[in-house]
Amino acid sequence: MWEYLSRSVISRFSILFFTLCILINFETFANEDIFSEIRTTLESRVKKVTLKNGIRLLMMKRADSPTVAIYTKFLVGAADETPEIAGTAHLLEHMLFKGTKNIGVTDAQKEKVYLDQIRVWGKRLDSYRIQERELAAKGEPVPEKLIKDKNILETRFKNLLELHRKFVVSNEDSYIYEKNGGTGFNAYTTNDVTNYQILLPANRLEIWAKLESDRLKDPILREYYTERDVVLEERRMRVENQGMGILREKFLGAAFPKHTYGMPVIGYESNLPFLDIDKTEEFFKKNYRPHKMAIGIVGDLDFDKTEKLVRKYFEDIPDGPSPKLSHEPESFDHETRRVSVKHSSGPMKVMGWLTPASPHPDKPVLELIDAILSQGETGRLYKRLVLRDKLAQRVACWTGEPGERYANLFAIYVTNVRGADPDKIESSILEEIETLKKEAVTEEELAKIKNQIVADYIRGLNSNSKLADVLTYYELVAGDWTEIFDDYARLDRVTPDDIMRVAQKYFIHRNLTVGDLINSDGEKK
Structure with a gap:
């Protein structure tokens, strides 16, 4: 969890932008002429094709390695469920590894x-x-x-x-990929999206096309009841046996009493053992639609040949309407909400304020506030809570908690030092936020933060897999991967006055949710 939180100072599409800039050897980002040149260059290197059925194919040629990273993403996650079927999107992700009429079975x-x-x-x-x-x-x-x-x-x-x-051939798709040089065959489900991924030698791309199109056209919910038990055990391991997991679930439930963002991706212990196989199959048919699907292929590829291959295997998948949940908006004006959880693991505190979904002019400002408060050892909260007052072991901010499609939280997660006063931690955080409201960040500090964002987040991101992942993510969540350029322009235009204005607007007691992880002995220490 902490690794995931720490990489979210800026949104994933901004990470993509900075990474691509490095790939084409640009070092300056503020100049508008250079920015325009970057956009032109990148758009020439990324080709987008929309198939007749609505599938969006994004291709980027990078010939430094004879491999391709392929990410297949769907705009469906826990946010698309109702409480009765909570956990279905994640369970379905598991089930799609169980094969088809052609894979995973002897007869x-x-x-x-x-x-x-x-x-x-x-x-x-x-x-x-x-x-x-x-x-x-x-x-x-x-x-x-x-x-x-x-x-x-x-x-x-x-x-x-x-x-x-006796009819089941376990993990046959994994075996086929491994025999053809594939690595990283995996998937993940979030509140917003579900993703399937693989890294293959470039000359094995058709293997992927055959397997994955078959998975979408003819899935078999094989070993459904066995896998349902597996997911229930996964929940026990990742949520109930970890204080952080329980705290986050209760915290989000309190912050989103109306919206589906308050439901856990993995589902509830009460309903997981009874998820209905027919409803799970129906969820697949209604949500795994071509118009909600994006394929990202990055690596040593030929645009025309790749497009022809994808059309051959995927264009005949029928499209259709998808159900639209009526998401009741959460209130930005409410009494401070508080939850506490007792657990044997170390004490923690989490605080969150509701903020608007992207694209919104205040989002880039919030991302920079995130960096000011928590970026490395120079972050104000780190210097205050960890270095100076010795109240915390770790501190991290997260914009877009738990997703980015709808109004979400600006959250601060703190691992308390044992014995530290949790009320003192909370008051210290609020004092630092009050400073942001009343004292303008200097132009020099703000410029330094923007430069640090670039330096910190391009490290380790120069990979085909990261690019394919973020390209497809932003294509689905924002509607078009090229929206990345507008977002960076807004980030670059943020001023010290914007920081004060946004802090005053959102960081108020009547927009706050607080969660505490308490030791099993009942003390917050």
């Missing part, structure tokens, strides 16, 4: 008989378990017949799963 026709039975018996077993849970929640006795029938069904269901397993 698809024979397997189908078992899959149909598993679906029927699995849903029936879920209904028994739900009845049992509801009765227990009401304090009512569970009828012996219900328990008996459920136990019999569980035994039969386990036997059915064992019989089906």
Whole structure:
């Protein structure tokens, strides 16, 4: 988590911009003539094609290595769920690694008989378990017949799963990629997007096209009930067994009582064991639509040949309308909200203020405030809490918590020193923010911060994978990857007066949510 937070001082599309500038050997960013030249150069190196069904293909040629990084991204994540199906987007990401009618199975026709039975018996077993849970929640006795029938069904269901397993070829897609020199075959789900990725030798691009188009055209939710248990265990490991995980979940739930940003990506312990296979399949069909999909391919490629290959395998995927959730906006005016969590891990504090979604003229200002407060050892909060007052071990800011498609939080995460007064930490943070409101940052300090942003975030980002990842991300979230240029221009125009104005506007008590991680002994220390 901390690694993820620390890289978010600026948005991912700004990271892409600075990286691309390095790639074409530009060192100055403020001059408008040079900026215009950068834009012209980059647009000539990145080719965008929209397929007939709406899929957006972004290609960037970099011939320094005979490889290609391929990122396939969908504009769907936890924000597109309802509370009843929370965790479905993430579970579906797992399921799409289980294969198709052609991959991951020895005999698809024979397997189908078992899959149909598993679906029927699995849903029936879920209904028994739900009845049992509801009765227990009401304090009512569970009828012996219900328990008996459920136990019999569980035994039969386990036997059915064992019989089906003889048809399964586990991780066959991974094996195919590895045999063809592929690395980094993986995926991730966030509140905003779901992503699938692979790095391959350039002459193996068609292997990817065959496998991934097949995954989208003919997925089989194979081993659904087994994988649902895997995700439940993943939740226990990443959330319930870690104080930070529980704190963040409770904190976001308090900050977003109306909006889906308040729901955890991995889902809730209460509903994960009962996610319905039919609803998961329906979620796939409605959300994995071509118009919500972007493919980024960066590396040693030929534009025309790559476009022809992608059209051959992906252009026949049918498009259609996607469901649109009615997201109720959160209030920027409310009493300070507070949550606390008891856990055996070290104490922490998190504070967050609601801020508007991009593109908004205040977003670049907030990104620079982020840097002023938390960038390395020169950040004001680091110098105050860690170096001077010895109240914290670590401190980081995060703009866009937990996503960027909708109004989100400017969040400050602090790992407290054991025994430190959490109220003192909070008051110290608020004092530093008050300083931003009342005392203008000098032009020299602001210029230094802008230069530090460039220096800090281009390190380690000169890779095809990073470029493919951020190209597709910004294409989907902002609507067009070229919007990156306008965002940088806004960042460069931020003034000391803007810093004061934005701090005064958003960092107020009636727009604040606070979370505390408390030791299990009940003390915030």
